Amino acid sequence: MTDKSPDKVRLMFDSGALLCLFSFFFLRYLWLAALAVFFIAAGYFKCGFFTLSAERYFKFLEYTGSLSNRIILFIVFYFIFCPLALFRRFFFCKQAAGFSGRGKESLFDKTGKADFSKGDFKKIW
């Protein structure tokens, strides 16, 4: 059976090489280009230290990934969603039926779906 999992050591060094090349493009320090070549070459060597470093590197990336994901969601929720929600609630939009049903005689609504057309089946809404 062939191992199809990505070579983490190479990926780690390749990402380092990319970073160096990117910096070289702007800063024009020759040693950055040399470092990039060194990283690409190092990616082909296998040793315990590199493997361990790659494992730690990927764990770190995973952590920062989930953190940034949460930060983005935090910004979306508290800086976009909440102001919109409060604005809607205080000014003009009435809430969906179920949220404001206290005191009603019935919570059953007459539906507008007495007849289902063929078009209804094609919509995902």
Added chain:
Amino acid sequence: MSFKVLGISAFYHDSAAAVTEDGNIIAAAQEERFSRKKHDSSFPSGAVEFCLRYSGFRLSELDAVVFYDKPLLKFERLLETYYAFAPKGFKSFAAAVPVWVKEKLFIKNTLRKVLSAYLAPGEKFPEFLFTAHHLSHAASAFFPSPFEKAAILTVDGVGEWATSSISAGSGGNIKQLREMSFPNSVGLLYSAFTYYLGFKVNSGEYKLMGLAPYGNKPETAAYERLIYDNIVDVKDDGSVFLNQDYFKYCYGLRMTEDRKWESLFGFGPRSPESALEQKHCDLALAIQNITEDIIIKMAKETARLTKEENLCLAGGVALNCAANGKLLRTGMFKNIWVQPAAGDAGGALGAALAASYMYFGVKRPVEKGKDSMQGAYLGPEYSDIDIKLSARRNKAVYTFYSSAKEVCSKAASLIADGKVVGWFQGRMEWGPRALGNRSILGDARNPDMQKRLNLKIKHREGFRPFAPAVTEEDCAEYFDIDGPSPYMLFTAPVTEKRRIEVPQDFSSFSVKDKLYFRRSDIPAVTHIDYSARLQTVSRSSAPVFHALLSEFKKITGCPLTVNTSFNVRGEPIVCSPDDAYACFMRTDMDYLVMGNFIFDKREQKAGPFKAEYKGGDSLD
């Protein structure tokens, strides 16, 4: 021209697939049986593969693939809920939104991606269709029912917006008349109590139902008053308003606002697996009574709106067989039919049937008095050769019998001797109940059977009752019920003459003492309130199982056995001979009957099975 349709339910809980041709159900199965993950919600690849293989249809030959709900409407509900509760709800938002953005919102793409595995190069996808969640439920209840016209009531946790609906079905059409919307939901109310009493939501509701009869009436009445006064406002038509101050499911990752519940009821949420006390039973009975009250009021409204004498039920709440039994006994409807897979899995079948009749316009034939579910035996079946190969793989020792009659006679004598028998025959059942094709059977007259099955074989809580399977013709001898109950979806009282009276101070007994008090001459299947969740077995729909019960009657004079699902706690019901043999070896079952093969536990080598058993570790 015939219309071939594949229905799919997925991504929430209990994913499943079903395939129909011109409205005839060819095959249906839940994914959990193939993936061996209980309540598996992932895309039902195993179930789809089985449906296509069994029907012999290629994916490209199908006229449509139908998904059982409308994802965009569901997403709208999610956003509206966050709008209503913001700034509360970040935790729930952070958990839900990435999944929606990645998978659920682009459902067509997701379906294309996973279904492409079933297409050969150059073949085209069939048309993708979508039905509303409660239309899927309504279709799963009405179209396979034996009625030309009927009222339809669907009640569950939540679909897109709807949490309950009332419809009228006629021929091949369904008209939806009323709908109750989120967050007011009978299913979510029941689930909230399921959580508070220490059981798993979307899974442990039937445990709560089983616990309820241990409640004492006076204490229960006090809890009911508290619930009506503070938590739920039940209207005359059965619609409900849930006081959201007491719930967290709209914006949190838990069901209830625990501190408020604690101050209301005087005790906090029960931790899973902790000891059950009388107060837990009383609260369980209170919510069960309230649920029954709501269902009966809803049914009354359904009867008023539709003027029909037949009722079809579906949605997760329709699996509450105690409520169904009570509704049946009111006599409000002449006939009641419940979809055996009433929960979300049944949505796959409903979606396929809705598309067949309402989109493609197939004419719906109705055979009076007979539904089109084929006894709910719609899953895979295995031949003698498959069983033999499985036995060889497992190095199992067996005796082969040349006829089913011989097997039934031998199995019946084993059960009569007090043995516990794993019973594996024909096609696997559709829905959460084992109906005699993937069952564990025992002698219902044996007073120790309930304890033995619960603790030694199923590895589950001692309070949980077992169901009887009785021949249809002998049912009236044992149970007070009008009409058949082939899918174990109604409870019925054990007849008076079979009961043993409880002492006057019975309510002061501890839960354990109540549990082991003998209540009838069929104690293993008589619940504490003298009810039983029975299955009536007819010769026409389950000939082999019926033959077994008849043989048992010949030996003992009793035409019924305990019938519990062939699985252990935390695992789905077995599907294949390999699953059955592994389950047999991991438990204290005495014999396994698969097709015409009988396996005696004493003759088997333990092998790796004992060490592998993990079922008791997880809650189901």
